[in-house]
Structure formats: structure tokens, C-alpha cells
Amino acid sequence: MNVRRNTAYALTLVWLSVGGWNCDSSSRDDDDEHDFAESRIDSAADGEWPAYGRDPGGARHSPLTQITRRNVSRLKQAWTLRTGDLSDGSQHPSKSTFQSTPLYVFNTIYVSTGYNRVFALNPENGEVRWTFDPKLNLDTKYFIGLTSRGVAAWADPEAVEGSPCQKRIFLATLDARLLSIDAENGTLCTDFGQGGTVNLAEGISNITPGHYGVTSLPSIVNGVVVVGSLVADDSRVDVPSGMVRAYDVRTGERRWAWDPIPRNASDPGYDAWSPEDAARTQAANVWSVIAVDAERDLVFLPTSAPAPDYYGGLRKGANPHANSMVALRASTGKFVWAFQTSHHDIWDYDIAAPPALTTIRRHGRSVDAVAVATKQAHVFFLDRETGKPIFPVEERPVPPSDIPGEEAWPTQPFPVATPNLVGDTQVTVADAWGLTPRDYAFCVKAIAGLRSEGVFTPPSKRGSIHFPSAFGGTNWGGVAVDENRGVLVTAINRFPQVVRLLPHDEPYTPFPGEEIGEQPGTPYRMGRRLLTGPDMGLPCTKPPWGKLVAVDLKTGGIRWESPLGRMPGLESIPGSERWGSRTMGGPIVTDGGLVFVGASSDDAVRAFDSSTGRELWRAPLPAGGQATPMTYRSPSGKQFVLIAAGGSIFLDRPPGDYLVAFALP
Template sequence: MKFRFLCSAVVFLFSAFSVYGQTPNSGSVEWPAYGNDPGGMRFSPLKQINTANVKQLTVAWTFRTGELEHYKGTNADEKAAFEATPVMVDGTLFFSTPSSRVFAVDAATGAPKWSYDPQVYLRQDLSEVTSRGVSVWPAVGDKTAGNTAKRILIPTLDGRLIALDAKTGRPVSSFGKDGTVDLRQGVGNISVTSPPAVIGNTIVVGSSMGDNQRFNYERGIVRAYDAVTGKLRWSWDPIPRTPTDAGFETWKGPSATQTGAANAWSIISADAERDLVFVPTTSPSPDYYGGERLGKNTNANSIVAIRASTGKVVWSFQTVHHDIWDYDNAAQPLLFSFAQNGKTVPAVAVGTKMGHVFILHRETGVPLLPVQERPVPASKIPGEEAHPTQPFPATLPLLGLQKPEAWGATPEAKTAAQQRMASLQYQGPFTPPSLQGSIIAPGNVGGINWSGMCYDPESGLLITNVNRLAAVITLIPRAKLAESVQNDQELMRAETGMQSGTPYVMKRSYLFAKDEQGIAMQTAPPWGTLAAINLKKGALEWEVPLGFMYDPRKYPETKQWGSINFGGAIATAGGLIFVAASLDGHFRAFKTSDGSLQWEVPLPAGGQATPMTYQLNGKQYVVIAAGGHAKVGTKLGDYVVAYQLP
């Protein structure tokens, strides 16, 4: 069994990188897509940097975008997060800033080649100010485009899709209207924060929108455009609108067809060989009350396989039934080859905010590892009907905070945590929101968030960083809102969502308090980890704390407590996992086989982004965007930093 798995992994690894015209021994090994390959494995065959020499890494070059200066006169710096992962093709690094500006720099030196500013109006009401990157068309290895010049595709915060000439940075006039497609036309006030999927001559793009303001939000449609002309090829609405639409019967109530969202704001994966794209959908609107959309809500909170050439749904797998917890599918579906019963099976791995990992057959959506429907608590909110069961992976470990325990850095802090938790409702996983206030664990930041997973085909390890943070959700009857504001001082400080069109306003906070340290956690550590699942064994291989949140001079044990984290990890054939993400502002490398820390350096600003690596002129580089995350309070900046061996 081990020998057969090793052979299939090696064959897959060789064929994957042969498709892109790259081998570890070539002078140039690119990183041509957000997750390196279109299926988001985030694995590199490079091993020049390895466990024996990673401690010698030094800064090769630093590039600054001037982004903070760009925010002057706006409040963009209150929401901005530099979450981009650069791509590298033809010796050039391409990336976007939170305001959707695009830069091309020399991959060897960091010297600027060109920049493009789409002139996003930053004073408009934007839910997020971020961009996770750009896409390249045609995809590396795709010969169907002929001699057409390479294009860089940037979706913008104000709902545009722009095609730029990769050599000059100028808009391609033949694409859309003068290089631009208006994604808001016929849809409404949407943004796009993730790079589109590229599959042949088709570009597939989702959308991002604010949460919890009303139940009839914009439609979360997914659209495909011709990569050459920008013409619309197809669109797909995850919410069934007519009785003839599949799954219509699972959306119940007279207002169900008016529900919005269930959009795909994260990364869409592509399988050109099978003509499939894999779309991660989210919660219908609003996130925390589903009385206007009773039922299972098919296609929301799902991984949906769509035929790229036609827009027809091939299969759909739902990770949460009738979501009332903001459990979006935030992570990119990860496409890989799975060894089962002596055969290599095309698979997709799905990591969720609940800390669940599902392994599905890529062609059918059928689980390759068992999934169980388990009973979960009922809702006591008038008008709400929580789904009686939810899907759980039956054999794989559950990640994230599954059972919160009160904690404090001092006895007084622990007592306060115990008192707060005792005042709230908690009935285990999928505890519904309540009038009293409910502990939701894992919370809406995960588990596994947009940071996603990476896969090392040589070891068979699926690696992900994990948040262990509980949310507190309270529903306030709209008729009693004025009274609640007067009597609840915390309400003025917490996140609120009006959820217009429903009987309830949502209040969201988290199980932490504020003290002289900033965040004072109220649940037991670790609060953030890096974990590896051995898919050959179906077991947790290792899990280690990731980063720290408290001052190590006052709390020496803080490095064992981990940190809330945003930004993913990558794996390399050098036996290393590279990840930043934590709130302490460090970039780290861990040993793939056992999770031991091999290297760490401070970044010039927060590293809430996924790194990447490439080889140019025989030298391997590791690159990360370091620009911080305003909403979680890490240091803002405008840096892209490259590391190399001396």
C-alpha cells in the first residue's frame, strides 16, 4: 500500500509540473496562479531551500507599493488588509494591493516594471478593502490561445474585471469596453476580492458583498466571460428562483426566492482536463437568521462543480444545511490525487470554518471518506427552524475550537470569563443564535478560514492553519431595539447587523475582553495552530501553536498559546511549510514531517497573506506581502519582501 501510494504521488507530481513546463531542475520554476496550480495545492517542487539551510535565509529585496499614501483623505486604512499572493511568470512578479492597484516587478531584483491604478473610489461604502491577487491568461501550458499576448486579470473592489497587457500594464482595448467588464451591471453593489479562475479561454468570477444588513441582498451569481473578448458566456445563481430550478423545494417560505448572497467570494478552483470549476458558496443573507428562507437551502454553503464550457451544475455537496452561523465556505477547494484501495482517485479537499475536512470525488462529489449526518440543537427563536442534522466527517479529525473552556491570564480574568460563559447558551457544535446570547464554536473566523489548506503529495499530508476562537451571537427583537440599546452598553461596542426584512437585529462579539494587552482571551489556548492531517492514516499527524498574542516578556509561555491568524501556508519539496498569518508579525518555516519550527523572522508589517515561492536563474525565492490587517489590528504597511539563501 505505501509503495503504491508513493508511486501515484510521484506520477502526479511529475505530471502536474510537466504540464506547466517546469521541473525542479530547470533554471526557472514559476508560481503561475494564486495556489500555484489551478487546483490550489500550494505545493512547490523546489528544494534548494530546505530544512538543512532555511535558517540562513536573508532578505533578497523589498518592494514598497505606496499604498498607505494612497489612502489619504479616505477611511480605507480602517478596513484595509494586504492579503495578496503574487504570481510569477516570465521572470515577473504580478500582484495587487488592497485598493486593487496592480504592480509588475522584476522577480530577481524587485525593480518596478509597471503599475496600473483602476482608480477605485475609496470613499464609497466598501465592506472590505482587500484584494487577494491577480490571475494570468492564458494559463501556463495552455496552447489554445495561440499567439495572443499574455494578460493579467484584476477584479476590483468596485465590481469591474479588467484585462491588462502583461508586458505593458495597459488595458487590453479589445476586452469588454476598453479593457473593462462591468460586473455590477444587472447585479448590484458587489465587490470582488479574489482572483478569477482561468480555464482555457474562460474566466470564472464570483463576488463579495456585505453581510447581515438585509435579507434580500444582491444575488450571489457566478459568471463566466470569454477571455479574449470579455463577453458573458454564462451565469449561475446559487439560489433557485423558480419551481423548475433544482433544489427549489429546499427553500421554503413566501420570501425565500428574494434571498440574496450565497455568493462565492473566495478562490474558485479549475480542472481544465475535466472542464470543471469548483465554486465555494457561502451563507444566504442574512447570516444569522433564516426564517425568511426555511429549509435545507440547497447550493448555499456548498462546493459546486460546474461545467466550465456550459455553466451547468455537475454536482453539489453541502457543508452546512440552512446556515445561521456565518459558516461560509471561505477556503479554496483543493484539487489533488487521493490514493484509495490501491487506486489514484481525482479528489477535492474541502476545509471549513467548522474545522471539518471533507474529501470528495472530483467527478461526482461523492465522499471518498465517510460523512455522517449528526443531530444538532434546535433553535428557540420564534420563526426560525434550524436544520435537525449537519454533516460531519466521520473519520477525519475535527479542527478548531470544538468545546470552549473558560480561561484567563490572571485568576480575576478567569473568573470574569467563567461568569460571562455561564450567562450564555451553549449546546455544543451548531448551537443556534439566541435571544440570551449563544456561544458559537468554532466561530465565524474558523476553524479554517480563507487561509485555506495546502497539500504535500510526497508525504500525503494536508496542512492548514487553524483559528480557535468562539463568537457570541445574540438576536435582538427589532421591536425592542431601542430598549436594548439603552440597557446594553456592550451593544454599542459590538458588531451589529440590522438584518432588515427580518424580525431581529444581530449582535456579534467574541469570547475575549480588552485589557492593557489589547485582546484578553477568555477561552483556553491554543488560539491558533498549524495542523497536518495524514490522509493515508485518516488521522492528525501533528498540531503546533502558530505565533503568539501576549507580550512574551510578561508571559514567557505565550509562544505555546498560539495566535488568531489570517493568511495561508505553502508546502515545498524541501520539507518545509512557510506561513506568516499570526498577529505577532513574524514569518515562519516549519518542518513538514513533524511541525517543528525551523526559522522565524519579524516582518516590517503584518503578514496576513499567503506566501509563494519560485526559482529564477537557478535561485529559489520565497515571497510574502506584508501590509497588515486593519480589522484585526496588525501593523499596516506596503511591503512585498523576498527571501533567498546567501
Template sequence: MRNFYSILTLMLATALLTSCGQPEEIDYSGPTADWTSYGANEGGGHYSAATQITADNVMQLEQAWEYRSGDVRMPGDGTVAYPNGAEFPAMGSGWQLTPLLVNDTLYGCTAFNRMFALDPRTGEELWSVDPQVDISKEVMVNCRGVSSWQGEANSDGICAHRIFMGTMDGRLLAVDGATGQFCKDFGVDGTVDLKAGLGKHLEYEYSAHSPGAILGDKLIMGAMVLDRVHNDMPSGVVRAFDVRTGKKIWHWDPIPPGQTPELDANGEPVYQRGSSNVWSIISVDTERNLVFLPTGNTSTDFYGGLRDNLDYYSSSVVALNGGTGEIVWHFQMVHHDIWDYDTPAQPTLFEFERDGETIPALAQPTKMGHLFLLNRETGEPLFAVEERPVPQGSEVAGEYLSPTQPFPTRPPPLHPSRLGPEDAWGFTFWDKSACRDTLAGLYNEGIFTPPSTQGSLFYPSDFGGNNWGTPALDPERNIAVLNSRFIPAILKLTPREQCSEASAASPQLGTPYCLEIAPVVSPLGVPCNEPPWGTLVAVDLNRGEILWETALGTLEHIAPWPVSLIKGPPNVGGPAVTASGLTFIAGSTDRYLRAFATETGEELWKAPLPTGGHATPMTYRSGKNQKQYVVITAGGHFGMAAYGQMPSDHIIAFALPD
């Protein structure tokens, strides 16, 4: 009888496994797929032609290897002194690296700017070089990536493949991709000083966090200029350098048309201080010899009364001639930007189909949740853009406002344009009522409500909407996938004589007002708007329509059960897409890497991470062992520390089992 029950049990188990479906045999064939620039391609998109991982087998993904950089700064590890004499505990590092795969080698940089090469099958470090950046002098400790160029070897027989990196302390480095040796023929022993021509400034006020763009034999570099400090910040100049010698070929100083550039006694340019900078990712179009710049807004971000038309190119996409740096066209997403609504993301190139015609196009997300679709040869919108009246009720002395702002008619906004007291949300009547009172006490006329001394509702806030990680773009399906964030804030300007410690971190020196920004949250510390506070959304680019939207992640790890089941916490990061119809993204506070179906938004798989993966993932198929890997940097994020995203130093790769 015991044998009978054993056989019966075995038969039932076999039947159950058969009914559930056996894992199908993995096909390791398909195209070999590199990832040669930050956005995978020169025009961005975070798209891989790899097809080995599919919707049918993605559930079998498992961790293949892990790399630990060892470079982490914890919150409060030291202090940073501001020009106004205030000292603040240092923010933790926020590692946002997307590595490259070139010549079957992974290349990247740590949060401390140490450059490295890894074996793509094992994560083993092949070489590293440390430029010795003094982290104690930096406010924002981060590196998003490196750039790759291949040509001929130099006179030493090295540097046929060059890896470039900008540093937090304002240098541009070139090393040999095979060995990590400095390319001695580039600049001075492999280094170019990006601070040349910028004038006097504190080190942390000018940093190169994002990789430069390669166009032929030129490397085009922008840099981050620190927000909210004073209106005499370093210039936002963009420069093109010869990849072999490091010699400057051209520069674009974002001054208004008709303004005469300043020269020093030697005839060298003195770049305009306080101008719009390009801190995010630059795109190029080799065929058309064009460079596309996403510009930030002009110092000091939230007060523009002293700009004197210096924000002519602020918060725009600017197209330059790649050979000369001359303006071809520019399209401004925000007029006289006093909300820090930088153009935050890489201008992403695609082919637009209309009535049988193919138009070279560009998709530009914004912090307002507006997705502008433009003809990349002319800058003309592909769908109508309307100049609509916006709030004019600012009582801030010395400020002026643009009477209208541009609104795309398609796609529809990816972020709500208004949040009123009637929209207040809470777990209980008590905290909902508190949120309602807070919202009712703010100056609030919807999107583009100007800053005020009373306190304005800042929604969307300057964190997004969309930010630097978006968009991923599937060119086969012409679908753009973007992650969005919905966290309201209070924006308040305080007359200089009344400024207190609360505004010391945002002094806006040189203007009549300091700044205070704080999230609008209930007494329980929860945002006062209804969740989700973070989503993933797909847009049909040809039709300008939203295909689907889904909450991204849950409150796991930051709230107790059952509150932890609420979907859609705040997120930071970005997606990547594959030819097999998958979208990979981490970004959420619940510390998972996820896979979604690009066409439907269905969540197909997730894997836990040791801390927040607030970078954009990448994927490649290694030529050495024919396996496709999905790689994410899990390093936390300084802007997400309030949600428990502590700094760390992991790169983790996933692959299908052997």
C-alpha cells in the same frame, strides 16, 4: 605567552565552529518553478516543485528585496455610511495578496486595486496601472490577487499574455502582461461591468477581492457580497467570460432547483438577490472540465426565517460543467446556515490512494474545523459523513433549524466542538472566575448552538476554525497543512425595536433582528479559552489522520514578558509547501515568517516582518538567476487590528545568500 594564548584562542574558536557545523555549500540547481495562479495550481494547494531551499539550508535565508506599494488606508481614515443611516470610521486596508510568477515576472495588485508587474530578482516595478477605485466608498479594502492567461496577440499585437483583476467597485479588467496596456478588445476598452444584472445596490455591497479561475479560454468570476447588512443584497451569481472578448459565456445563479429564473424586458437574466455568493477562491479541473465553487451562506447570514429555500446551495462545494455552467453535483457542509459558516477556502484537488486505487479527490476545509474529503467526480465522501442531531433550542421567532448537520468521521475535527464554564481559563483566579461566569450565562449546547436573544456561545466563530488561506497540500506526501483559529464569541440577536448603537454595524435590515457579535474575553482582554488560540496542523489525507499539530507563533508584540512567551496567538493567513518538505507561513500576530518541516511540524526558521503577514506566501525559482525566493505580503489585516496588526504596504522576498 601572548602569542600562545592567541593561538590557543584561535584553535578553540576553530574547533567550536567545526563542532557546530559549517554552513553547507548551496546547490543552486533544481527545477524552475513558476506560480501561475493564486493557489499555485489550478486546483489550489499552494505547492511548489522548487527544491533549492531545504531543511538543511533554510536557516541561511535572508531578505533579498522589498517592494512598497504606497497604497494603505489607516483605521479611521474617513467614514462609511450604512443603509440604516449609521456612519462608521473606515476600517484599515487588509492586504492579502499572493502574487503570481509567470514568464519570469511577478504580477499582483495593491490593496487599492492598482495592478503591477515586478522583476522577480529585485522587486523593481516594471509597470503599473491604476483603475482609480474610489476607496472612500469601500468598507473592505483588499486585493488577494490576479489571474493569468496566455494565448495569441490581438490585432494590436499585444495581449498574448493577459492579466485579469476584479475590482472592489465591481469591474473586471484585462491588461497586457508585458506592458500593462489595457486589452482594448476585452469588454469596453479592457473593462467588463460585473454589476450588470445585479440591480440597485450600494457600491461596497458587491466587491471582487479574489482572483478568477482560468479554464481554457474562460475566466470564471465570483464576488464578495457584504455580510450582516440586509436581506436584499446583490446576487451571488458566478459568471464565465471569454478571455479574449469579455463576452459572458454562461452564468450560474444559485437558486433552488425548480425555481424559474427571472428575465428583464430584454430577455436578459435578473439575478436572484440575496443568494449565496462565492467570495473565496475557485478551482478548476481542466482534464474533467469541472469548476469547483466554495459558496457562502445566504443573506442575512444569522437569520434565515425569510430565505424560502434560497440557501439550497449555501455553505457547500458546488461542481459545475465548465462548458455550460450546469450543476454536476453539490455537497453541503452546513444545512440552513445561520452562523455565517461560509465555505471559506479554495476546494483543493489531490489524488487519493486507497487499496491500490487512485481516486480524483477534493479537500474542503470549513470554518467549523471540519475537513471534508470528497470524490471530485461525484461529490461522494471518501470517508463516512454522519448526519448528527444538533441543538434545537432556539427561541427566535420566525426561525427554523435543521435537525441534523453533516460531520466527517475522518479526519477528526480540527477545532473543539464545545467550550463550557469548566473550561474557562485565565491568568489568575479573578479573571478565570469572570470567564467562567460569562460562559455560564450564555446559551451553549456546543457546536451549532443557534443564535438567541439571550446570547449564544459562538464556538467555532465565523472567523474559524479554518479560513481562506488553507489548505496547503503536498502531493508527494499527500499531506495537507492548515492553520486554525480558536476564539470564542458571543452571538446575540436583538428584536428590531430594541436595537442600539452596539448593533448598528450589523443591522440585518429586512429581518426582525439586528445582530451583536463580540469575542468572549476576560477583564484583561484575553480569550476565555486556554491557549493556543492559533495552531498549524498537518493531516495525512490517505488515512484521514492528524499527523501533528503545533502552536503557531507567540504573544510577542501584543503582551509584556513573560506573558509574551505564551504560544499560539490568533492567526489569519495561510501556508505554502515545497517539494523539499518545507511549509512556509506567516499569519501570526508576532509578525514573523516561519518555515516548518512538513512531515514533523518542527519549526526550522523565522524572520521578522514589519507588520502582520496575513496573506499566503508563495515561492518560485527564477529562471534569470536560478535562485529560489520565498515571498510574503506584509500588509496587516482589518480583522486583526485589535492585536496590533496595523495596515502597511510591504512585499518582502527571502532567498539564500549568493
């Protein structure tokens, strides 16, 4: 191993063990940014992307500066890999997506596919070094589709350099397995669990095949690997537990387990539940990415809704610690604090976005914070030590439920400094929009007949408008944080959704495109659909329908916002480039002054000026870029931007199996 690689490896070990380095959080003006981008000297480790969010805290910030605002327009496609892991639902019952964010560590690119296969690639040209196949059963119907968002990497500081499994890749699968893989050759590390595998289904009841597993990567901190789970929480009452577990990173022995639902009188939050509800309620699982603060021995868990999502009559109360950002001791699993972003969730407003750790200047001092972006388009900044909001948060009255048996919580938390990122959340007839006269007339009539009282309008029998929808706001794409320029950037959806509750003992007629969830064990089935016109399938509300938003880290206010993407089929309509599109995926930021993001419905990847939000570059992709990109510097010194192009079953984009790299000529 050469000196440069030794240095990068050593720096990476330090980074992974202490949680990264904080930069000064002061912002710079445009001239300072040019000086910063062109004058700083990169270290070897700066070129790596060793974790899903680059650092264990998930900031998605790269210090690389070869690609800048001045030259980004020259970016060209450098190489492409096709994985072959592609399903359109005709051969296998589930469609595939390719949502993975690759890692660059140990001088190798590592990426997982929707089939849960892992590829190790040459960073210069994408050539395959090895593949690992966990033999996922493709004949199972996975309710979320064939999905994986990435893998985790770890190097054992106590093992001899170059020894078997001294460097490891960890993969969590759709069929609930946790695997440890030798990063050098792609073979299982047989000292972990049973022959390299831990069975995550062990100890979990009520599992239906395809309805319990893992789509996100595990997180590694202080000798343990922490993993959540994916639960079909909108299907029924008796779903599996949302238990979060930690395993010894070397042996796979379970070190601790934590249930988001308090089960015992000694559990924090138990006094807010009735014993019967606490015993019956499940889910509230952590399906998104877990952030790590190794120095504080903390993991930050974004929990989801208790089951079922849209009716809470069997789980009365605020339902802590569901729909919360929860901090646990990484070494023991001991509860430290929780902040709930929606009380008694009946909107499917789970925290889908990974938390992002940052440092904020407030009242003359630096505060280490965790940023929490939500589906309801709120952004909260919480003190990492205590969970207390750094910017003011108010409990405001919200509409009551008119469903018999439902007791909606009377207030919800609203950030004061940061406005709702979609804008006004109450949709009225005055907001109706349609590209054709028939679309417009349909939308006027539809809005007039629905319940619409802003964010947190409860589901109703006649139908309620949820704006933002359960798809966000911000979904799993999350945020990127540029402390040098003082901004947090996120992709936002502005699509309205209609949710109605249908009594099981009454007949009903589904609307076109309506998804029906039976919710057995409750008095009501659920119906939800996007509120769109009949001719063009466009939202009944005014554009932009998707945008990129930058939040100021000093004030909490909005620094800038820009439309993101273009809806397919509108290319010939003047002005439609400013209307945005539905998005799925997140941004990254670089010290070149850039935000890179795919996510949009028009099969493209873009670069924006991180100071102004101006779009500077756009390149077509061979399939939808519904993934979060990454950037790295290869051993030859070239900076690449890499994104998976795999389409999305949620955006109605055809599946793809492409990994596409861009670089300067």
C-alpha cells in the same frame, strides 16, 4: 526570448490548459524526503508560481528544493518593495490590507494591492517594471476594507508570440469590474469587454456602493474567465444576487451565469425551497477563490451563506446550494453536483477557504479529490467526479433554535475520519481561562450565562458561544497539499465568539467591542463579539488560540499540530510562545520538506518541518503577514520566498504596504 524561458513558457501553457500534473500520493519517511529533496532535477516550469495556488487546482505545492529543512535557518531578507498603497482610515474611509499572493509567470512578478493597483516586478530584486491603476474610488466606504488577494494570468496559445495582449493579467476590483491587462506593458487589452473592462454590476440589482464587488482573483479555464463576487450578506435581506459568471477570455462576452439560489422549477435543488423563499433570498455568493480541473471541464465553487447570515426564518429549509462546494461545467455553467457543509446556515459558516484538488489512495485505488476546509474546522474530501465523500461523513443531530420564527436544520454533516481541528467545540465553565484573576472570574461568569452546546449552537437572545467563530476554523487562508508526504496543512483559529439576536422592537445595550448588524427585513438585529477577558483581551478559552495542523491524506486523521504565532504583548510571559495567536492567511508546502506560513498576529513569517510540524525558522516582518506566501526560482537560479506584509483590520494589526522576499545568502 532564450531557450530556458521558451521551455518554461511552453510548460506553463500546458499546465494552465490541463490543470497541472499529479504526483504519486504515497508518503515518504524522513530519509526518503532528504533524498527526494536533494536528488530531483527541477524543470524550468518548476520555478514558476503561475496561479494563486500555484496550480489551477490550488494545492499550493512547489517542487523547488534549493531551500530545505537543513538550510532554511540561513534564510535572509533579500529585497523589499513598498507599494505606497496604505490607508489607516484617517484620509480615506476604509483601511487597507495587503492580502495578495503574487504570481511569478512570464519571467515577472505580478501583485495587486488593496487599492486594486497591479505591480509588475523584476523577480531578482523587486524593481518595478510597470504599474496599472484602475482608479478605484478611495472615498467609498468598502465594508470589507481595501482588499485584493491577487490576479490571474493567461497566455493566448493562438496569438503570435510577443503580439499585443498575447499574455494577459486579469484583475477583478472592489467596485465590480473585470479588467484584462497586457502582461508586457500594463495597458488595457481593448478587445476585451468595453475598452478592456467588463462591468460586473450589470444585471445585478440592489447594489449599495462598497457592498458589492470582488476581493479574490478570477479563474481561467478552457477559454473562459470565471468570477464570483463579494456581497455584504450580514447586512440585510435584500442584498445583491450571488451570481457567478463566465466571460470569453479574449472578448469579454458573457458565456454563462449561475445563481447559487435555485430560481426556477427546473433548477437542481429548487424543490427544497418554497417559491416565495427562493424568489426572495439572495447572496450565497462565491467570494473565495475558484479551483479548476480543465481536463474534466469543471470549476469548483465555494459558496457562502444566504442573506442575512444569522436569521433564517425567511429562508426555511436546508437552503441548497448555499454553504456548499459546487461543481459546474466550466464551458457551459451546467450544474454537476453539490455538497453542503452546513445546512440552513445561521452561523456565517460560509466556505471561505479555496478548494484544493489532490489525489488520495483509498481502498487500493487512486481517487481524484477536492479538499474542502471549513470555518467550523471540518475537512471534507470529496470525489471530484461525483461530490461523494471519500472518507465517511455522518449527519448528526445538533441543537434546535429557541428563536421564534427560526427553524434550525436538525442535523449537520460531520466528517468521521478527520476530527474537528479545534478539538472539543463545546465551551463549558471548566474551559474558562484568564491570565489575570479578573479575566478568569469574568470568563467563568460569561460562559456560565451563555448558551453553549458545541459547534452549530444556534444564535440566541441571551447569547450563544460559537466555537469556532465565524472567522474560523479555516478562513480564506485555506490549505496546502503535499502529496509526496501525504499531508494537507492548514492554519486554524481557536477563538470563541458570542452571537446574540436582538429584537428590533426591544431596547438593547451593546457590549464593549460588539459588532451590531441591523439585518433590516427581519425581526432581529445581530450582535457578535469575541469572547475575551477585560484586562488582556485574550480568549476566555485555553490556548493554543492558533495552530498549524497537518491532516493525513491516507487516513484522514491528524498527523501533527503546532502552535502558530504569539499574541502581541505576551512576549515577557514564559510559555506564551506555545499559546499561538489569531491567524489570517494560509500556508504553502515545498519539496524541500517545508511549510511556509505568515498569518499570525505577531508580524512574522515562519517555516515548519512538513513531516513533524517543528518550527525551523522565523523572521520578523515590517507589518502583519496576513497573506499567503509563495515561492519561485528567479532566472539567476535563486529560490525566493515572497510574502505581502499588510496587517489586518480583523486582527487589529496596523496596515502595511510591504512585499518582502527572502532567500539564502
